[in-house]
Amino acid sequence: MSHIERKNGVVTMKPGIDIVASQCAGLKQEFLEIINGGENKIIIDLAGTEMIDSSGIGLLISIRNSLVNYGGGEIELLNLSGDLKQLFKVMKLDNHFKIS
Amino acid sequence: MEDFFCSQTGSSIACNFASSLVNIDRTVDAVKNFLDRRDIVISQFELVFVLREALNNAVIHGNDNDSSRRVDCTLRLARNTINITVTDQGKGFDWRRQLGRTPVATSTTSGRGLNAMLRYGFAMRFNAAGNTLYLTKKIR
Numbered sequence: 001m002s003h004i005e006r007k008n009g010v011v012t013m014k015p016g017i018d019i020v021a022s023q024c025a026g027l028k029q030e031f032l033e034i035i036n037g038g039e040n041k042i043i044i045d046l047a048g049t050e051m052i053d054s055s056g057i058g059l060l061i062s063i064r065n066s067l068v069n070y071g072g073g074e075i076e077l078l079n080l081s082g083d084l085k086q087l088f089k090v091m092k093l094d095n096h097f098k099i100s
Numbered sequence: 101m102e103d104f105f106c107s108q109t110g111s112s113i114a115c116n117f118a119s120s121l122v123n124i125d126r127t128v129d130a131v132k133n134f135l136d137r138r139d140i141v142i143s144q145f146e147l148v149f150v151l152r153e154a155l156n157n158a159v160i161h162g163n164d165n166d167s168s169r170r171v172d173c174t175l176r177l178a179r180n181t182i183n184i185t186v187t188d189q190g191k192g193f194d195w196r197r198q199l200g201r202t203p204v205a206t207s208t209t210s211g212r213g214l215n216a217m218l219r220y221g222f223a224m225r226f227n228a229a230g231n232t233l234y235l236t237k238k239i240r
Contacts, residue, residue, distance in 0.1 A: 021156050022121035051145070053152040054216060055160075058209040065207055083145035090219045096206040 002030050006039075012078075014045035019056030027056075031063050040073025047079040057091065064097065076100055101170075106130045112176040119163040119171055119188070124155040127173055134175070141240040142182060146220045151175075153213040154186040154233050162188030162231055177239070184235040192230030199224075 003014040011034050017023055034042060042063070046052075052060070060077075067073030076098040080088070088094045104117040104126050113134040117123035128148055135144060155173060163169035169189040176183045195214075204211040217224055223236045 020125070020152060021160070022125050051148060051152070053149065053156060054210070054212045055156060057212060061207060062209045065209070069207075083143075087145075087149065091212060091216060092203075093206055 002027070003045075004030075004034070009039075010041045010043060011039045012043040012045055014047065016048035018049055018051040018053075019059065020051055020053045021055040024055050024059050028059055028062075031059075035063070035066055040067055041075075042067065042073070043076045043078050045078045046081070046084060049084070050081065052084060052087065057093065060097070061093075074098070108134060111178075112174060114172070114174045116170055116172050118167045119159045119165060119169050120167055121159065123171075124152065124159060127155060128152060131175055138177065140177060140182070142237065147182070147237075150217045150220055150222050150235060151184060153217050154184065154235060157213055157233070158186050158188035158190075161193065162190035164190060180238055180240075182237050182239050185232065186235075187232040190231050192227075195226040195230045 003016060005012045013030065013034065015023075015027060019027060031042075044060070060075075064075045067075050078100050080099060085094070085099065088097065088099060104115070104123050106113060106115040106127070108114075113131060115127045115130055117127060128151060131151060132144065132148065135147070151173075155171065158171045158173075159165060163171065171189075172185075172187045174185045198214060201211075203215050214224070217235065221237060225234045226232060
């Protein structure tokens, strides 16, 4: 279960686990609860996340698509390790997400 | 047959498991443990990412998440290379067509796995049917 904080209209979600195929169904449910609750600015804190596989990348893209394309929302990725920053670069997704 | 089992020699680890996402995690943990005890120079992140993609493809696409079908995964350390073989019990796929595809758009949620393995510098080949994947990368 992710750690979730709400402050000034922004939801910060910290999964604290790897975002890989075996975890995607549970994480997707958590994201949907946030989005369906009307929140449209989400920060995903990736401290504690060592690995994201292509299923996890697909999940993050689908959340971004829901927020940005249909709700005018924003998604930001925070506290990525060097390896994860490189992964987004290798996958040519570093300009698709706001990465801090 | 057991749900999951692995065996090791000094230079290889072989895992065989019933298709499930949890068993992918178990295989990755076993391989990480195997590599932690050996003196090789390779990015463990890159290796684990590529291994996960290969196993995800075998379980999800090859075996269609059918737990009665099994996946066989072997990692071998040779003098200058690391070699991974992943076999599923599905009918295979047209890997020639898949490898020739244009990379997916940034907003597309799937279809990145094979491309990602190549981008991390792993040489890739398949058997004719497409249900065995061979990956190789040079190591020091």
